[in-house]
Amino acid sequence: MFADPAVWLPFVFAALMGLSILIYVVLDGFDLGVGVLFPFATDAEKDRMVAAIGPFWDANETWLVLAVGLLLVAFPQAHGDILTALYLPVAVMLIGLILRGVAFEFRAKAAARWKKTWNHAFFAGSLMTSLSQGFMLGLYIMGLEWTLPHVAFALMTAVFLTVGYSFIGATWIIHKTDGVLQLAALQWAKGGIWGLVLGIGAISLATPLVSPRIFEKWFSWPEALWLAPLPLASGLIVLWLWSLLRKMPFAGDRRSWLPFALATALWTLAFGGMAYSFYPYVVPNKLTIYEAASSPESLMIILYGTLIVLPTILAYTVLAYTVFRGKATELSYE
Amino acid sequence: MDTLILSRIQFGANISFHILFPTITIALGWVLFYFKVAFTWTKDDRWMEAYRFWVKVFALSFAMGVVSGITMSFQFGTNWPGFMETVGNIAGPLLAYEVLTAFFLEAVFLGIMLFGAGRVPNWAHTGATFLVAFGTTMSAFWIIVLNSWMHTPQGFEMRDGVAHATDWWAIVFNPSMPYRLTHMILASFLTVSFLIAGISAYRWIIGGQTRGVRVALKSAVFGAALLIPVQIFVGDMHGLNTLEHQPQKVAAMEANWETAGNVPLVLFAIPDEETRSNRVEIAIPNGASLILRHKADGVVPGLNDFVTPEGDVLHPPVAPVFYGFRVMVGIGMLMLLVSWTVAFTMLRRKPGSKERRGVEGLPRWMLYGLVAMSFSGWVATLAGWYVTEIGRQPWLVDGVLTTRMAVADVPAPMVLSTLIGYLAVYGLLIVAYLGAIFYLARKASKGGTGPVVPGARLEGMGVAAE
Ligand code: HDD
Ligand code: HEM
Ligand code: HEM
Numbered sequence: 001m002f003a004d005p006a007v008w009l010p011f012v013f014a015a016l017m018g019l020s021i022l023i024y025v026v027l028d029g030f031d032l033g034v035g036v037l038f039p040f041a042t043d044a045e046k047d048r049m050v051a052a053i054g055p056f057w058d059a060n061e062t063w064l065v066l067a068v069g070l071l072l073v074a075f076p077q078a079h080g081d082i083l084t085a086l087y088l089p090v091a092v093m094l095i096g097l098i099l100r101g102v103a104f105e106f107r108a109k110a111a112a113r114w115k116k117t118w119n120h121a122f123f124a125g126s127l128m129t130s131l132s133q134g135f136m137l138g139l140y141i142m143g144l145e146w147t148l149p150h151v152a153f154a155l156m157t158a159v160f161l162t163v164g165y166s167f168i169g170a171t172w173i174i175h176k177t178d179g180v181l182q183l184a185a186l187q188w189a190k191g192g193i194w195g196l197v198l199g200i201g202a203i204s205l206a207t208p209l210v211s212p213r214i215f216e217k218w219f220s221w222p223e224a225l226w227l228a229p230l231p232l233a234s235g236l237i238v239l240w241l242w243s244l245l246r247k248m249p250f251a252g253d254r255r256s257w258l259p260f261a262l263a264t265a266l267w268t269l270a271f272g273g274m275a276y277s278f279y280p281y282v283v284p285n286k287l288t289i290y291e292a293a294s295s296p297e298s299l300m301i302i303l304y305g306t307l308i309v310l311p312t313i314l315a316y317t318v319l320a321y322t323v324f325r326g327k328a329t330e331l332s333y334e
Numbered sequence: 335m336d337t338l339i340l341s342r343i344q345f346g347a348n349i350s351f352h353i354l355f356p357t358i359t360i361a362l363g364w365v366l367f368y369f370k371v372a373f374t375w376t377k378d379d380r381w382m383e384a385y386r387f388w389v390k391v392f393a394l395s396f397a398m399g400v401v402s403g404i405t406m407s408f409q410f411g412t413n414w415p416g417f418m419e420t421v422g423n424i425a426g427p428l429l430a431y432e433v434l435t436a437f438f439l440e441a442v443f444l445g446i447m448l449f450g451a452g453r454v455p456n457w458a459h460t461g462a463t464f465l466v467a468f469g470t471t472m473s474a475f476w477i478i479v480l481n482s483w484m485h486t487p488q489g490f491e492m493r494d495g496v497a498h499a500t501d502w503w504a505i506v507f508n509p510s511m512p513y514r515l516t517h518m519i520l521a522s523f524l525t526v527s528f529l530i531a532g533i534s535a536y537r538w539i540i541g542g543q544t545r546g547v548r549v550a551l552k553s554a555v556f557g558a559a560l561l562i563p564v565q566i567f568v569g570d571m572h573g574l575n576t577l578e579h580q581p582q583k584v585a586a587m588e589a590n591w592e593t594a595g596n597v598p599l600v601l602f603a604i605p606d607e608e609t610r611s612n613r614v615e616i617a618i619p620n621g622a623s624l625i626l627r628h629k630a631d632g633v634v635p636g637l638n639d640f641v642t643p644e645g646d647v648l649h650p651p652v653a654p655v656f657y658g659f660r661v662m663v664g665i666g667m668l669m670l671l672v673s674w675t676v677a678f679t680m681l682r683r684k685p686g687s688k689e690r691r692g693v694e695g696l697p698r699w700m701l702y703g704l705v706a707m708s709f710s711g712w713v714a715t716l717a718g719w720y721v722t723e724i725g726r727q728p729w730l731v732d733g734v735l736t737t738r739m740a741v742a743d744v745p746a747p748m749v750l751s752t753l754i755g756y757l758a759v760y761g762l763l764i765v766a767y768l769g770a771i772f773y774l775a776r777k778a779s780k781g782g783t784g785p786v787v788p789g790a791r792l793e794g795m796g797v798a799a800e
Contacts, residue, residue, distance in 0.1 A: 054445075055448070055449045055450075059445065061400065061404065062433070062441045064404065066437075068408060069407060072407070072418055072422070073430045076418035076419050076426065079410075079411045080411055080416075080419060084412060084742045084743065087412050087742075088748065088751075091412070091755060094404065094405045095756070097401055098759055098763070104397060106766060109390060109393075109770050110766065294423050295498055297498065297499060298498075302426065305430065305431055305434055310434070313438045313442075316438075316443070317438075320442050320446060323445075323446055323454060324450075
């Protein structure tokens with residue numbers, strides 16, 4: 001069955017799109033989270049927090065452009081359906097992204113008396129973006145329908161995703177800073193982890209209840225076996241994170257990267273579960289990836305390019321993170 | 335107002351805002367690369383001084399370009415789903431290549447260009463600057479390919495109302511692409527030249543008369559003086575190309591109603607679509623025929639040819655295209671006048687000496703003139719795009735898809751609310767952007783470092799060099 005390009009191409013593109021969304025929620029997740037944590041930090045700490053994400057945020061955000069681009073090019077039919085249904089939250093997110101992106105620059109370049117205002121804009125933009133993305137996630141799970149219970153659920157996921165982002169943001173700060181700020185970030189992370197657990201739990205409970213199809217997939221034998229490792233592994237990671245955060249920081253700043261790595265693993269598992277549940281639908285319960293896909297010739301053209309370019313992109317992304325490895329304070333003193 | 339008109343206003347507002355910043359970053363990237371290379375070559379610190387100031391403007395403009403660009407990529411889905419559903423097989427790969435080959439390149443190396451100077455060797459930093467400049471140019475290339483294809487589509491066939499690509503070479507190298515791309519890239523270089531000249535003149539006036547300012551001002555004025563004739567020539571070629579493929583657009587640009595020979599060049603008029611004639615008209619006899627056909631009696635298409643017997647109007651609205659064209663060409667002529675006057679003044683020798691007058695020899699009023707022209711490139715670019723895009727109406731993809739067919743089925747009040755949101759944000763940001771540029775100029779002229787912020791971003795060679 002997979003010999004036919006009309007079958008495997010949509011699958012490959014769904015996988016690529018999933019990959020870029022995952023990379024996006026981890027990477028932009030941490031820098032959005034840093035923005036959401038802004039009010040908890042002192043002015044000097046704010047500067048260090050921005051320094052910890054400054055060289056990366058633009059490239060991080062590009063994964064969103066790639067994800068929506070792939071949706072647009074590979075599944076044009078679904079692209080219209082999804083984005084018109086999410087018209088308002090998308091607009092809120094875009095305005096949030098605008099405020100946040102420019103605040104990065106303005107807070108360092110405009111006259112000093114405006115700096116507070118831009119710090120507020122940075123926080124507000126990060127918050128708007130996180131909340132609206134969480135809202136869209138919830139509405140998507142609920143099948144993109146604007147009914148009261150669905151909106152209520154989406155409001156809940158909005159809060160949870162925001163907490164989740166600030167959690168991963170806190171783990172990034174643990175890795176990129178030291179001293180008082182690192183200790184503060186450890187506290188933030190300890191608070192955030194419970195929001196994350198609640199969020200993943202709520203989504204996992206709601207998803208099968210909304211869709212009989214997903215219920216079927218989760219709770220029928222032997223399919224359930226496929227899924228079982230996900231909650232188990234997630235539970236173990238949460239426990240590990242919890243005990244780790246209580247003991248950190250270690251002497252010589254050892255393993256300061258570990259919480260971020262574990263958080264990433266947790267996201268990946270949660271995301272994998274979602275992807276497994278929704279497959280093969282791109283618009284939940286309405287449109288499968290096979291029905292929504294562009295013509296195979298066009299997908300082929302993009303695939304060639306992607307296969308060449310994607311490894312290159314990954315390589316220079318790694319390069320950038322290598323060039324800017326180490327604690328963020330160093331940025332200002334060379 | 336209905337969803338269609340609101341969506342059009344919203345799209346127009348968003349793209350107009352977006353294009354302002356790529357117009358700056360496309361050329362400024364190369365200018366920075368030039369400063370950097372000149373520094374590496376001559377070891378003369380004035381180049382680095384210029385680099386350090388303009389890289390700040392670049393970073394600011396880039397951020398504005400990125401965030402407004404992200405808005406653009408969502409617009410297709412939220413407001414124009416019919417576009418991708420009909421021509422997605424062609425537009426999709428072009429947009430995908432833009433993201434893959436351009437956006438990641440510039441976004442990743444921007445970090446190294448802005449913050450990496452102290453972390454990587456000098457050649458690598460220069461290389462990162464090159465890659466960022468190259469990336470912005472690639473962005474422009476892919477998006478202009480798509481836009482040009484929408485004006486002069488070819489290399490595809492329609493199956494069940496959906497366009498399928500048959501010849502990618504023909505799609506990419508569609509007839510208007512080379513002209514539009516060249517004209518746009520030159521527009522970017524001119525915009526940046528006048529921006530650098532204007533801001534440097536401002537710094538010179540308020541007392542920041544350093545060697546870095548002088549070299550930036552000189553480079554910018556001579557650059558503009560060299561490029562503007564080329565731009566006028568390319569613009570003319572572009573117009574001839576349009577005449578061939580979209581005669582109705584040229585008819586609207588010239589406000590010419592009847593197809594005829596010996597058509598005059600209308601310098602100014604008030605076109606009136608009710609009476610289908612021009613009210614006031616100042617014109618040069620045979621001018622349009624001469625420019626477009628290179629013969630006094632050359633036949634120039636008229637708007638009335640594009641009205642069906644049933645009365646359906648198939649040509650674009652005349653007034654905005656007509657005025658937009660005059661604004662663009664008018665600014666082009668002004669740029670010629672200003673850049674040549676200033677360049678010749680700088681090249682003149684001091685009385686009784688072999689030395690050229692240079693920047694010191696410029697009279698005050700010329701410096702003020704340059705300041706006034708700082709953002710003239712923006713005006714010309716916007717005017718030009720309005721001619722191009724409004725001139726394509728009622729089509730979205732010429733002869734394939736009308737704008738009306740592509741619009742989303744979103745309630746009008748919803749579009750209105752987002753439109754108001756965007757306009758408010760854009761209004762604030764433009765003010766903040768202009769304010770920040772002039773603030774940076776004042777700060778640099780005072781020689782002060784301004785607020786030193788621990789952990790703040792460092793451009794160029796880092797804090798020590800500030
Ligand atoms: C600094 C900016 C600038 C300047 C000085 C000029 N232009 Fe321009 N023009 C543009 C910036 C621009 C632009 C914004 O870049 C456009 C919009 C689309 C395009 O390809 O270029 C454009 C479009 C455009 C078009 C419309 C093409 C079409 O889509 O059918 C024509 C005919 C010209 N130009 C001709 C000219 C002439 C004869 C000029 C002589 C002074 C001139 N332009 C100066
Ligand atoms: C290069 C990429 C571009 C693409 C793919 C593109 C595409 C479109 C689309 C989809 C529309 C909406 C339909 C419509 O209202 O007609 C439009 C209209 C418009 N565009 Fe562009 N555009 C591009 C560049 C630009 C630029 C750079 C500008 C200028 C600043 C511009 C100005 C406008 C305006 C003013 C309209 C509204 C025209 C009208 O409705 O009468 N466009 N274009
Ligand atoms: C409908 C049309 C357009 C869309 C969807 C679009 C989309 C985007 C996006 C998403 C970005 C951000 C990239 C990043 O994350 O780094 C961007 C930046 C950019 N765009 Fe556009 N764009 C459009 C029109 C144009 C036009 C007409 C031009 C120029 C001719 C242009 C040139 C650029 C350039 C040079 C950049 C990178 C530099 C910068 O951010 O200033 N774009 N665009």
